[in-house]
Amino acid sequence: MSKVAIIMGSISDMPVMQEAIDILKGFDIETEVDIVSAHRTPEKLFDFSKNAHERGISVIIAGAGGAAHLPGMVASMSPLPVIGVPVKSSNSIDGWDSVLSILQMPGGVPVATVALNGAKNAGILAAQIIGSSDKCVLDKIIAYKEGLKQAVIKASEGLK
Numbered sequence: 001m002s003k004v005a006i007i008m009g010s011i012s013d014m015p016v017m018q019e020a021i022d023i024l025k026g027f028d029i030e031t032e033v034d035i036v037s038a039h040r041t042p043e044k045l046f047d048f049s050k051n052a053h054e055r056g057i058s059v060i061i062a063g064a065g066g067a068a069h070l071p072g073m074v075a076s077m078s079p080l081p082v083i084g085v086p087v088k089s090s091n092s093i094d095g096w097d098s099v100l101s102i103l104q105m106p107g108g109v110p111v112a113t114v115a116l117n118g119a120k121n122a123g124i125l126a127a128q129i130i131g132s133s134d135k136c137v138l139d140k141i142i143a144y145k146e147g148l149k150q151a152v153i154k155a156s157e158g159l160k
Contacts, residue, residue: 001029002058002137003055003056003057003058004020004031004032004060004061005032005057005061006020006032006033007062007063007074008036008062008087009037009063009064009065009068010037010089011035012089012090013063013064013065013087016085017085017087018119019119019120019123020061020122022123023120023124024123024126026144027123027140027141029126032055036074038064038069039067045073046077049074049076050077052078052080053079057080059126061085061126062074062082063119064084064085064086064102065090065091065095065098068097068098068101072105072111075109075110075111076109081129083112083125083126084102084111084112085114085117086101086103086114086118087116087117088117095116124144
């Protein structure tokens with residue numbers, strides 16, 4: 001079974017990152033959640049990044065605010081896909097510093113970046129990556145998207 005690691009730079013990021021945990025649970029995808037600070041626990045960051053694939057992790061979701069170095073540093077050391085979630089934190093410049101830090105990665109070190117505080121979409125993207133090689137997960141994503149479609153159709157019909 002595939003597993004997604006969800007890491008964040010600080011416990012203050014947890015309310016945002018909880019959305020990724022929740023959506024992945026809905027797809028029955030196991031998660032591993034931890035705090036890994038790029039600036040305060042660099043040794044832990046190195047160990048996590050270099051060894052996640054050996055623990056059965058398939059995708060890493062990394063949320064960070066402010067300077068937001070966590071996703072890029074993880075991507076620089078891990079062979080796994082990394083999805084970055086810019087978090088609007090109390091010390092950020094309206095979140096733009098986080099967005100740009102995660103989005104503007106150099107060639108060869110990709111980080112898939114979702115919207116500011118977009119952990120739910122990060123979870124969905126992680127599930128889609130896993131679903132590309134796991135039919136059970138793929139079927140759940142197809143059903144989820146059908147549910148989104150039906151909700152819009154129902155809302156539209158309610159206006160008529």
